[in-house]
Amino acid sequence: QQPVQSPQAVILREGEDAVINCSSSKALYSVHWYRQKHGEAPVFLMILLKGGEQMRHEKISASFNEKKQQSSLYLTASQLSYSGTYFCGTFNSGYSTLTFGKGTMLLVSP
Amino acid sequence: KAGVTQTPRYLIKTRGQQVTLSCSPISGHRSVSWYQQTPGQGLQFLFEYFSETQRNKGNFPGRFSGRQFSNSRSEMNVSTLELGDSALYLCASSLNGVGGKPYNEQFFGPGTRLTVL
Numbered sequence: 222q223q224p225v226q227s228p229q230a231v232i233l234r235e236g237e238d239a240v241i242n243c244s245s246s247k248a249l250y251s252v253h254w255y256r257q258k259h260g261e262a263p264v265f266l267m268i269l270l271k272g273g274e275q276m277r278h279e280k281i282s283a284s285f286n287e288k289k290q291q292s293s294l295y296l297t298a299s300q301l302s303y304s305g306t307y308f309c310g311t312f313n314s315g316y317s318t319l320t321f322g323k324g325t326m327l328l329v330s331p
Numbered sequence: 332k333a334g335v336t337q338t339p340r341y342l343i344k345t346r347g348q349q350v351t352l353s354c355s356p357i358s359g360h361r362s363v364s365w366y367q368q369t370p371g372q373g374l375q376f377l378f379e380y381f382s383e384t385q386r387n388k389g390n391f392p393g394r395f396s397g398r399q400f401s402n403s404r405s406e407m408n409v410s411t412l413e414l415g416d417s418a419l420y421l422c423a424s425s426l427n428g429v430g431g432k433p434y435n436e437q438f439f440g441p442g443t444r445l446t447v448l
Contacts, residue, residue, distance in 0.1 A: 223373070253436070262335075262421065262439035263374070308374060318387045319437075321366075323373035 222247050224311045226322035233299050233329045241294040241325045243309030252285055252292040253310040253319060256303075263308060266294075299329045333358065335424050335440035343446045349410040352443045356403050356424030362386075363405040364437065365397060368419040377420075380405050381427075409445075417447045 269285035380399035423437035
């Protein structure tokens with residue numbers, strides 16, 4: 222039941238936008254987004270709950286499409302500090318563990 | 332507030348040996364989850380402990396075990412190490428745990444990098 226993230230990697234110039242998708246084959250109850258910089262621990266970004274609103278964290282926002290069983294992370298006007306690997310974790314109805322995708326590597330260059 | 336701490340940070344072992352990793356959660360957090368991170372596989376869930384009880388377990392062999400103490404500190408043990416066990420082991424603490432309360436954020440420790448030769 223591991224969610225599928227796309228793209229696997231993306232390279233941006235500072236100021237450009239990016240979208241990272243997270244899809245599940247099972248019904249989603251919540252989606253958790255984390256960012257991990259090289260050599261550091263993953264850091265929590267936001268949680269989206271079924272039936273909840275679109276969330277924002279600084280210039281990063283996310284949506285949750287229950288019908289499509291998908292969440293998308295939107296990075297607007299990317300900054301160098303956005304570089305890292307983004308993980309989505311899904312909590313499926315009927316399950317009680319958070320399952321993470323393989324991650325999307327984002328590199329923002331000057 | 333002090334963050335999640337893990338010891339040791341680096342460990343080198345040989346095949347067949349066993350290893351114990353330690354995790355101290357954020358003060359007040361009752362849940363500790365363990366993850367294995369390898370290149371290309373992302374974060375693989377090992378198990379979650381809540382108030383000294385294993386609440387959830389991932390799809391790992393019985394060589395992987397853990398426990399949690401009354402002060403919420405947790406240990407993870409891997410017996411009969413294999414080359415494939417080389418990975419970064421992360422623990423994460425949360426107030427009430429992920430299982431049962433899907434809206435709790437987790438705070439990750441820096442991890443223990445285990446190398447099996």
